[in-house]
Amino acid sequence: MQLRINSETYDVDIPSTELLLWTLRDELGLMGTKFGCGIGYCGACTVHVDGEATRACMTTVSNVEGKEIRTIEGLATIDENDEEILHPVQQAFIDEQVPQCSWCMSGQMMTAAAFLEQNPEPSEEEVIEAMAENYCRCGCYVRIKAAVVRAGKTLTEEVEHEQNS
Amino acid sequence: MSKTARTDSTNPRKWRLTRRRFLIGMGAGAATLAVGAAIGVPIALPRIRKGINQMFILGEGEMPAPTTPDSPLVWFEIGEDNVTHLYVPKIEMGQGIHTTMAQIAAEELELDWNQIVVHQADMMHGFEGGTMMTFGSLSTLLLYQPIRETAATMREMLREEAARQLGTTTSDVVAAESMCSLQNDSAQQLTYGQVVSNKQGEWNIPETVPTLKSVNEFTKIGQPLQRVDFREKLTGRAVYGFDARMPNTLYGAIARPPRYGARLRRASVGTAEEQPGVVAVVIEDGFAGVVAERRMQAYAALRTLELEWSGGTELNQDELEQMVTVGRGGVITQDEGAVPQTLGDTPISAEYRTPLAAHAHLEPQAATVDVQPDQVMAYISTQIPNMARDEIAAALNREPEQINILPTYLGGGFGRKAGHDVGVEAARLSAAVGQPVHVGWDRVEDMRYGYMRQPTHHVFQASLDEHGNVRAFEHQVASGDIGFAFEGGFPGGEFGKWLAGADPFAGFGSLITYDEIPNRRVVYHRTKIPVPTGYWRGLGLFPNTFAMESFVDEVAHAAGADPLEFRLRHLSISNELSERFRTVLQTAADQAGWETPPPKGRARGIACSLNAGTVAAQVAEVSVTNGKIRVHKVTCAIDPGLVVNPDGARAQVEGSIIMGLSSTLYERATINNGIIETANFNNYPLISMRDAPEIDVVFINDSDHPIGGLGEPAIGPIAAAVGNAVFALTGERLRELPLTIESQVT
Numbered sequence: 001m002q003l004r005i006n007s008e009t010y011d012v013d014i015p016s017t018e019l020l021l022w023t024l025r026d027e028l029g030l031m032g033t034k035f036g037c038g039i040g041y042c043g044a045c046t047v048h049v050d051g052e053a054t055r056a057c058m059t060t061v062s063n064v065e066g067k068e069i070r071t072i073e074g075l076a077t078i079d080e081n082d083e084e085i086l087h088p089v090q091q092a093f094i095d096e097q098v099p100q101c102s103w104c105m106s107g108q109m110m111t112a113a114a115f116l117e118q119n120p121e122p123s124e125e126e127v128i129e130a131m132a133e134n135y136c137r138c139g140c141y142v143r144i145k146a147a148v149v150r151a152g153k154t155l156t157e158e159v160e161h162e163q164n165s
Numbered sequence: 166m167s168k169t170a171r172t173d174s175t176n177p178r179k180w181r182l183t184r185r186r187f188l189i190g191m192g193a194g195a196a197t198l199a200v201g202a203a204i205g206v207p208i209a210l211p212r213i214r215k216g217i218n219q220m221f222i223l224g225e226g227e228m229p230a231p232t233t234p235d236s237p238l239v240w241f242e243i244g245e246d247n248v249t250h251l252y253v254p255k256i257e258m259g260q261g262i263h264t265t266m267a268q269i270a271a272e273e274l275e276l277d278w279n280q281i282v283v284h285q286a287d288m289m290h291g292f293e294g295g296t297m298m299t300f301g302s303l304s305t306l307l308l309y310q311p312i313r314e315t316a317a318t319m320r321e322m323l324r325e326e327a328a329r330q331l332g333t334t335t336s337d338v339v340a341a342e343s344m345c346s347l348q349n350d351s352a353q354q355l356t357y358g359q360v361v362s363n364k365q366g367e368w369n370i371p372e373t374v375p376t377l378k379s380v381n382e383f384t385k386i387g388q389p390l391q392r393v394d395f396r397e398k399l400t401g402r403a404v405y406g407f408d409a410r411m412p413n414t415l416y417g418a419i420a421r422p423p424r425y426g427a428r429l430r431r432a433s434v435g436t437a438e439e440q441p442g443v444v445a446v447v448i449e450d451g452f453a454g455v456v457a458e459r460r461m462q463a464y465a466a467l468r469t470l471e472l473e474w475s476g477g478t479e480l481n482q483d484e485l486e487q488m489v490t491v492g493r494g495g496v497i498t499q500d501e502g503a504v505p506q507t508l509g510d511t512p513i514s515a516e517y518r519t520p521l522a523a524h525a526h527l528e529p530q531a532a533t534v535d536v537q538p539d540q541v542m543a544y545i546s547t548q549i550p551n552m553a554r555d556e557i558a559a560a561l562n563r564e565p566e567q568i569n570i571l572p573t574y575l576g577g578g579f580g581r582k583a584g585h586d587v588g589v590e591a592a593r594l595s596a597a598v599g600q601p602v603h604v605g606w607d608r609v610e611d612m613r614y615g616y617m618r619q620p621t622h623h624v625f626q627a628s629l630d631e632h633g634n635v636r637a638f639e640h641q642v643a644s645g646d647i648g649f650a651f652e653g654g655f656p657g658g659e660f661g662k663w664l665a666g667a668d669p670f671a672g673f674g675s676l677i678t679y680d681e682i683p684n685r686r687v688v689y690h691r692t693k694i695p696v697p698t699g700y701w702r703g704l705g706l707f708p709n710t711f712a713m714e715s716f717v718d719e720v721a722h723a724a725g726a727d728p729l730e731f732r733l734r735h736l737s738i739s740n741e742l743s744e745r746f747r748t749v750l751q752t753a754a755d756q757a758g759w760e761t762p763p764p765k766g767r768a769r770g771i772a773c774s775l776n777a778g779t780v781a782a783q784v785a786e787v788s789v790t791n792g793k794i795r796v797h798k799v800t801c802a803i804d805p806g807l808v809v810n811p812d813g814a815r816a817q818v819e820g821s822i823i824m825g826l827s828s829t830l831y832e833r834a835t836i837n838n839g840i841i842e843t844a845n846f847n848n849y850p851l852i853s854m855r856d857a858p859e860i861d862v863v864f865i866n867d868s869d870h871p872i873g874g875l876g877e878p879a880i881g882p883i884a885a886a887v888g889n890a891v892f893a894l895t896g897e898r899l900r901e902l903p904l905t906i907e908s909q910v911t
Contacts, residue, residue: 014459015441022460026416031408032401034576036527037608041846044527072401090399097391097812100820101259102398103405103528103576132853135846137527137577138259139823140816141857 001065005030006074016062021045023061024071032072032106036135043134046107047071053114072106075113088158089113092151093144100138108134112148120155122148183370187318188237198361198368200322201240201252202315238296238311241270241319247343247358249276252286255308256299256548257394258575258582259820260876261813264392265305266312268809272385273316273377277343283393287571288554297550297572300583300700302777302874305809309871317375322368327360380807380869389812394574406546406573407531411601414533415444417594418463419604420453420472421614424839425695427477429453432470440466447597456594456602464607478695478839485836486518488694491624491641495688496667499676502684507637512626513723517712519902521645521834521841522618524701525851528576529611530587535601536561541568542601545588548578553585560589561596579824580700581615609844616699617834617841619645619671623712625719633724635735637684640713644671644705645698646691666691670700674709674774674881679717679735680743696836703877706776707825707884711902714772714885719898728889729754729771742780745804746773748865749782752802756863757784767797770889774881779805779873783822785858785886789895792906796826796858796887801879804865806872811864814875818862821879827852829884831903 003010005028012027024030024047036044038057045056048070075087086094089109099105108131115122115130122130127148136144181189190199242250253266263283271278286297320340327345328335337348346354355363380387397403420429432453437446442462447454453470457463480488532545534557541563547553550570558565575582591604606614624641647670667689677685701707721731732750736743750773754760763769766788773782781803788795799822808814831850834843843849888899897906 018459018461025408026460029410030401031404034405034528035407035605035607037846039608039845039847042527076400084400086399093399094391094395097389097395097816099259099392099395099398100261100816101526101528101575101577102395102403103526105399106401109399128854132855135527135851135853137525137579137824137851139820139827139852139857141823141852141854142819142860143816145854145857 001061003061003064003069004067005069006071012061014061016060018061019057020047020059020061020064020069021056024056030071030073034103034106036104036107041133041135042104043107043111044104046110046134048110048114051114051117053111070110072110075109087113088154089116089148089151092147092154096143096147096150098140098143098147100140104134104136108136108144112151116148116152116155120152120159122152124149187315187370188240189368189370190240190242196362196364197242197244198319198322198364199240199242200315200319200370201237202311239266239308239315241274241315243357243361245358245362247356248280248282249274249343249357251281251283253283254286254296255304256297256550256572256575256578257285258299258548258578260817261392261810262299262304263394264390264813265809266308267393268385268388268390269309269312270316272383273313274320275340275342278385278390280343281393285572288550288569295551299548299578300580302779302876302878305871306778306874309809313377314374317377318370321371321375323357323360325371326364326368327355330355330360330363386809387807387811390810392813398574403574405528405531405576406544407528407576407605409533409544409571409573410603411533411535411542414601414603415456415458415598416460416463417454417456417591417602417604418460418467419590420467420470421610422474422477424474424477424479425697426839427474429472430475431473435469435471437466437469440469445598446470447594449593452593454590454594456598460605480695480836480839482835482837485620485694485696486622489620489643489645489692490622491643491690495641495690497686498667498672498689499685499687501686502637504637504639504684504686507628507684508626508639509628509637512628512637513720514624514626515716515719515898515900517623517625517715517900519621519708519711520832521620521696521698521836522701522828522832523612523834523849524577524579524581524615524618525612525849526575526577526579526581529606529608530582530584530615531603531605532588532591533601533603534588534591534595536592536595536599539567541592542571543568543588543592544571544573545585546573546575546582547585547588548575548580548582549585552583553588556585556589557592561592579702580704583700584615586614608846612834612844612849613841616697618701618708619647619698620694621645621708621712623709625712625716627716627720629720629724633726635679635682635720638677638679638682638720639686639688640675640677641688641690642675642709642712643690643692644668644708645694645696647671647699647704670704672709673703673705673776674707674713675705677713678742678746678775679732680737680740681735695839696841702821702824703776703880706774706877706881707828708902710772710774710881711884711888714774714882715888715898715900718770718772718885718889718892722892729759732771732773742775745780746775746782749773749780749802749804752863752865753782753784753800756802756861757786757798757800759784768890768894770886770891770893772882772885772889774878776878776881777874777876779803779875779878781878781882783879783882783886785883785890787887787890787894789891789906794830794887794891794904794906796856798859798861799883799886800861800863802863802865803875803879804873805875805878806866806868807870808864808866809871814864815862817875818879819860821877822860822883823852823857825880825883826856826858826887828902829887829904830856833903
């Protein structure tokens, strides 16, 4: 079976019923996507499938064959000097000093990145609704909220900058 | 600035011990200066050690210093590349301790913040296991002084050597930003790396302790420096216990009993060995597990084992609550004045109850262990590496010295990662197959088969005198175990003897700290329940403070008093601790606008607590709509003494309040037919961003050194502050957690 992950093609020899989460982690070593509950409640395993925030713990690989999967490892980009450029959501999470243990943060950021793609200028209420299905046991919610708003502003500025240039 | 877990297995460094109990690294190949503090240097200021002693109810003396002489407590290395490597023993579980330690070191060692690498040390590299125990909000308290002394000593060595290399005297050399330069000619400078590189012969440690900086000279301590571990955490590169693998790692799954206390009477392989990917089925005295090539294969094959369980409890929730109920007897843990004679005929009385609760750290228990004939390597998500080592050694019948625990980042700990069943399980499976085995519990395993926060029941009685002051106050508490739950292990045994039947950990927060009350008595009723209970953030602090501070509020209202004023007048002005309570109460109230009316439809409640040497007070502002409690704002005043990183400290307070609110509003684990039925988030919901209030934190930060911890104390007051606010708004007193309300106020 072939999987498209972070713009690369991977050949994997696994049953079609294998879950995407364990395939990413245990077969491909992409450990940034985390396990939390296995029933889609906590959001720690959130990845993008064709741009949609998706729970990898409930998604079989057969459901994502031929689709474009993006994980936390593919959120940042590499520039022409081989420097890692963080995604505005990642940068905002650093600027707001959001995480504590950070186990949930890959899922938080993937949820936020997919959401801001659709709605880069959300109200606070919209941010809360978008992020309310991602648990953070360390209790970083106030900072997550601030970081998502901040990242939205950066994305909006980037779009405006591109349109002006 | 970066951060790595050291995972290579190069030879341990050799150390030379000096008279002042510092250590110099010996025999490094490349030019390197390595300086450490031996265990046994004064590991903390006497006042702090005395405080810790009192905190753990060990008596009035000082906590004894550990005695292993030649094992480092911390050490720092500087190489030719001018990067300073800080090797620290404490586990990073989200509390930011690696950043805190880097800041303390950078202050006295005058480091460039971008030239620091913090390493989680492991046992192969010199650390005696006990120094790595990370619990009780103690890390900064214990390591603040030794890190400063070690760093200052190293700085003086570098200055002295730089002076020799620059042809001048030490007093003319200024150290700053990982560089030594001439005071009068800053163009003449050497990086620390150059000083180390140019050094000929042996380094000597100065015989006198260098003068440490005073608070007003600090440039890094007290600053909100950024966390050192976020880049790798936010790019998915950080390695946690659930992530660590070795070459050829296999996956394990373990059979679990259907009821607490059930024993595996008979087990047979069934068809498990024929299932896809199965490498081995391991059945030995009371233990059954499967090793497979992939995780899902191991779990699938586990279901094909033929298992017969016997015994165990069939307890249901109402029976559990019956068990955890104040009855006769008990152990008196506080007794001042004469409570029975002063309660009077019609005391104010009330009962409170708190439920079992889960830690719900989002990274479940996990370990990857490789058992080889000569050594055992174990990655494990643990707060207490030395206990993990000893438990694995015992299970394998090996010497502890053969076991190297490689601690990882923790995806939350909250006390639960002081237990290490998962490491033992992975070790047993690895021993059977001769290959590394990863065991990572799923959520249901984690919610059922660890240990939980102990359930409690409280009975209060109080009487007032003719001035409306409290004459007598009694707290009777029935509680599940914490310290006693770990028989023979740290540290229940000793405490058990000391308190003759009252679990000191479960007793955190149970004592009556209002010292103007002349007659005070606390009676502890130990309750053995079949559900495993143990360390949960703050130990007894959260349940006891909810009950205590809610009842204090009841008594204040019975006396017709303002809850703030009532608390203040029952705290003496002559006692230092009471003075600290008064300060945080008044500060939180002022900051929250206690004297001004809240917005329409809202009310405020106040509560306070003491934990890990730190006093905290919180004001919650709430509304109630259609039976739902909404917490709009929490104001917290807290006094841990000197704060090393104010932003990290604020994060700990914010997180403690949110976690406490989760228990206040939602969390209740229940048992049915002998097993926890609330075993995943579909029936054990946590707080989400929807319920996160605005949080305002004020630090009382006027000491020149840390005086209390910060990882746990702020979880104390929140439940009572919310409950008291709900009473102020609705007149309904909520005496059980989670808080649920009958009143309809819009």
